[in-house]
Amino acid sequence: MPIQAVIFDMDGLMLDTEPIYRAAWGRASAECGYVMSEAVRLRLIGLTVADSEQILLKEFGECFSIAAFRSLRHKFEPEAFAAYGIRKKTGLDGLLALLSSRRIPKAVATSASRSRAVPLLSATGLMEQFDAVVTSDEVVSGKPSPDIFLLAAQRLGVANTSCLVLEDAESGVLAARSAEMQVYVVPDLKQPSPAVLQLTHGSFATLTEVARHLERTWS
Numbered sequence: 479m480p481i482q483a484v485i486f487d488m489d490g491l492m493l494d495t496e497p498i499y500r501a502a503w504g505r506a507s508a509e510c511g512y513v514m515s516e517a518v519r520l521r522l523i524g525l526t527v528a529d530s531e532q533i534l535l536k537e538f539g540e541c542f543s544i545a546a547f548r549s550l551r552h553k554f555e556p557e558a559f560a561a562y563g564i565r566k567k568t569g570l571d572g573l574l575a576l577l578s579s580r581r582i583p584k585a586v587a588t589s590a591s592r593s594r595a596v597p598l599l600s601a602t603g604l605m606e607q608f609d610a611v612v613t614s615d616e617v618v619s620g621k622p623s624p625d626i627f628l629l630a631a632q633r634l635g636v637a638n639t640s641c642l643v644l645e646d647a648e649s650g651v652l653a654a655r656s657a658e659m660q661v662y663v664v665p666d667l668k669q670p671s672p673a674v675l676q677l678t679h680g681s682f683a684t685l686t687e688v689a690r691h692l693e694r695t696w697s
Contacts, residue, residue, distance in 0.1 A: 481660065481692075482640040484577055485630045486608075487524070488588035488595060490646040490666035491685075493602065494565040496523060500667075502558040506550035512538045520668045524647025526589045526620035564602055567664075569686030574607050576689050580696070585610040585630040587643075589620050589650075610634055621649040624657035631657070644688065648674045662688055 490496045500519055507514040518537055522530040531544050577584055585608055588595050592613040599605040610633035617625035631638040643654035646666040654661035655677050662680045663670055664687075675681060682688045 479640050479660075481582070481642045483583040483585065483631065483634045483636040483642070485585045485587050485627055485634075485641055485643045485654075485659070487643075487645045487647070487650050488586055488590060488598070490523065491644055491650075491664060492567055492570050492586075492604065493598060494567055494666075495598070496667050498558045498562050499555070501562075502551060502554040505554045505558075506547050507534070507538075509550050510543060510547050512542060523666070523668055524589060524621055524645075524649035526614040527591070528614075529620055564598060566602055566604075568684045569689060573685045573689040573692075574604075576692065578607070583609045583634045583636060585612060585634050587612045587626045587630040589614045589626075591615045621647070622652035622656065624653050627654055627657040627659060631659075642679075644685070651677055662691075664688065 486492055489499070504514045504519070518533070521533055525533070534547070535542060535544060574584070586595070586599065590613060592615055595611065595613050596605065599611065605611070610630055612626050612630045612633065614620045614626065617629055619625050627641070627643060628638055631641050639658050641659045643650070643659050643661040644664060645651050645654060645661055646664050647668070648670050651661050651663055651670060651674050660679045661677070662682060663675070663678045664682050664685060680691065682691065
């Protein structure tokens with residue numbers, strides 16, 4: 479089916495924020511007396527904060543204080559953002575310009591909360607470039623549930639089967655396919671497994687490559 483709308487993930491796909499959270503969350507867990515391994519960090523990519531906290535509880539045990547961790551995370555995240563800065567991913571501006579030139583509706587569907595997503599999108603000048611922004615606190619279940627993508631399609635007024643999702647995380651790929659949408663993956667810190675890769679309609683190193691592919695497809 480022809481693409482009538484494109485839905486973007488935010489962290490790791492449009493914005494290079496995963497290293498920031500990685501540093502802040504690792505520091506917070508260390509302050510609580512626990513070492514967050516690389517394997518655990520990778521498991522958290524693409525998930526909501528609530529789902530990530532549940533993984534940490536299972537990993538560290540019932541003595542791990544989520545309240546203490548959450549307080550420290552809220553303290554360290556702004557410091558990490560200030561040190562690293564908010565950077566857009568390579569090719570994002572060009573891809574958005576291409577979609578705008580073809581008048582293709584665009585939405586953000588992120589595992590972040592609205593209170594976190596809106597300031598990031600606004601600070602990078604992205605907020606006004608999208609027709610809809612859907613956040614994790616607006617749906618019952620986060621990725622890999624399809625809820626957030628289905629709501630994004632609904633707000634765009636487009637059939638879910640005519641939407642293309644751009645994702646960097648496995649949970650997002652699974653959510654998009656559950657929503658019966660096409661999905662391209664642009665991996666960030668973690669490469670998708672072969673099984674998840676087979677579920678995609680394309681894998682690209684950068685958003686620049688996505689734009690080139692779409693231009694060829696539409697020419």
